[in-house]
Amino acid sequence: MEEKEVxxxxxIPFIDIMLVLLTIVLTTSTFIAQGSIPIQLPKAAKGASAALQGHTIEINRxxxxxxxxxxxxxxxxxxxxxAVDRAAPVLIRADRSLLLQGFVEVLDSVTQMGFKKLSLQTESING
Incomplete structure (x- = not known):
């Protein structure tokens, strides 16, 4: 029996697989984007480089x-x-259009409880 040269x-099977993978990625990214709490962060000259692992407090508009x-x-x-360890970091994300009093009440409550590692997440002005 002779072998034919290819x-x-x-x-076409490769393209089919790539289209299926693209569909999965687009569907997953849509669910991820819709599952977040809509907060427009305030802008600062330098945004937060990396959030610490801990608890996140979010305040919407x-x-x-x-x-x-x-x-x-x-x-x-x-x-x-x-019930949380006071050495655990706490990240506060507040919408930029939030009245200042709402933010101050949350910040005051957290500091009165003895948390020392507090950070406020902002957006970079450039991005």
Whole structure:
């Protein structure tokens, strides 16, 4: 039996696989983007380089609080953080259009509880 020499490579299966992978990536990225809390961060000359691993407190433009992505209130926030190690870092993300009083109340509560590693996430002016 003679073997035939292959003169053409069939790339259609490769293209099919790439289209399926592209569909999976686009679908996944859509779900990831929709699952976030909409916050427009304030701008600063230098944005935060890397967030520390710890707890994240988010305040949206309506003043609603979220602890690690879960809705909460100020009393429940204090109760949840009371069981946390005071050496754990806390990241505060607040919408730029939030009234200052809402941010100050959260910051004051966290500092009164004894947390020392606090950081505020901002957006870089350039990006």
């Amino acid at each position: 003169s053409v490579i069939n790339v 309506d003043g609603r609080l979220f602890l690690d992505g879960q809705p909460t209130s100020l009393p429940l926030l204090k109760q949840s953080l009371s």
